Amino acid sequence: MRRMTGLLICCVGLLASTTTVSAEMTESSAERFADAYFYDIVMDHIQGDDPANYHMTDSENISFGPLLETYVPSSSCYKTGETCTFAPTKEYVATVFQDDEPVNVIGTYEQAAGTYAFSTFGSDKETPKALTDVKGDLVKYSEASAWFDFDGDMLTALTSNTKQMISGDEISTEAFQVLLVEENESIEGDAEEGMIGGAGDSSSVHSDKTESNKPTSNTNRLIGFTVLAILPFGYWFLKRRKAT
Numbered sequence: 001m002r003r004m005t006g007l008l009i010c011c012v013g014l015l016a017s018t019t020t021v022s023a024e025m026t027e028s029s030a031e032r033f034a035d036a037y038f039y040d041i042v043m044d045h046i047q048g049d050d051p052a053n054y055h056m057t058d059s060e061n062i063s064f065g066p067l068l069e070t071y072v073p074s075s076s077c078y079k080t081g082e083t084c085t086f087a088p089t090k091e092y093v094a095t096v097f098q099d100d101e102p103v104n105v106i107g108t109y110e111q112a113a114g115t116y117a118f119s120t121f122g123s124d125k126e127t128p129k130a131l132t133d134v135k136g137d138l139v140k141y142s143e144a145s146a147w148f149d150f151d152g153d154m155l156t157a158l159t160s161n162t163k164q165m166i167s168g169d170e171i172s173t174e175a176f177q178v179l180l181v182e183e184n185e186s187i188e189g190d191a192e193e194g195m196i197g198g199a200g201d202s203s204s205v206h207s208d209k210t211e212s213n214k215p216t217s218n219t220n221r222l223i224g225f226t227v228l229a230i231l232p233f234g235y236w237f238l239k240r241r242k243a244t
Contacts, residue, residue, distance in 0.1 A: 026117050030067055030092040033108040033116040038064055041106065041121060042096055055103045055125055056096075064106070065095035068131060068138045071150070077177050078184045084177040086139050086150060091119050093138070095128045102128035130158035141165075143183075 027033035042062050045054055070089045077084035090110035095102045105128050109119040130147060131138070139148040139155060146162035148155040156170045157163040166179065 026111065026115050028114055028116070030069075030108050030110075030116050033118075034064065034067055034092070034094060037108075037118065038094070038096075038106055041118060042104075045121065054122060055128075056098050059099050061099045063097045063100070065097065065102070065132055067092040067094050067108075068134055070107075071137050071139045073139070073141060073176075073180060077180050080177075080181050084173050084180075086137065089140075093120070093131065095131045096121075102132055104128055105131065124159075126159050126161075133158065141180075 025037060027036055039062055043060065045051065046056060046058055046060070046062075051058055070091050070093060071086040072089055074085045074087045076082040077086075091107055092109070093105050093107040096104040096106050104121065105123040106121045107119040108116045111117040127147060134149045136149050136151040139150045140146070141148070141162075144161070144165045146165050147158040148162060149158055150156075154170050154172055155166075155176055157166055157168070163169060166176070171179070
């Protein structure tokens with residue numbers, strides 16, 4: 001009984017310590033977070049995973065490029081007749097260098113007011129080098145995984161995927177807005193078509209979604225934890241009964 005109780009206490013203590021470490025991995029600014037944690041995060045991936053999965057080797061000669069705040073198209077960019085502007089995301093990314101070669105991208109974001117946490121680590125092979133060439137604002141169009149260098153008027157494509165999206169090396173803000181409006185209308189049209197085409201099955205789809213949204217798995221998990229928690233007491237109670 002004493003051994004089982006001790007095991008439960010150890011499990012609870014381990015869970016509490018893990019949560020505390022995760023919660024403490026924050027800083028008051030993007031720069032402070034980068035200085036405190038970027039190197040350790042990269043080394044964890046080098047030592048704990050297969051570094052080849054991150055376009056890296058096992059070399060510990062790691063350095064970082066400057067922190068770049070990312071911007072995304074605001075809602076105005078999707079509306080004809082409005083001025084397209086780009087909104088800051090409060091996420092900062094930096095190129096990871098290994099043996100002075102750009103190999104990956106790492107980032108931090110504002111989790112809450114004045115609190116920055118880890119956001120991302122990982123990219124394709126082309127993006128790390130592309131980010132070292134940014135001279136203006138770094139704009140990301142997430143829907144197409146496209147990256148631009150924005151000088152206040154023109155958007156310069158930073159990757160081959162981005163060049164393919166705009167059919168060239170650069171695009172004006174106005175032309176980019178036209179592109180987004182057309183793409184948005186196309187997506188909405190496809191969605192409406194799908195709703196009309198699938199009307200006969202709408203009830204079953206709704207039923208499936210309703211079933212999947214039920215908190216059954218959470219309830220089962222809670223029941224499982226409860227059973228595990230009371231097992232030692234059940235064991236102790238049975239021993240008492242046998243003794244009497």
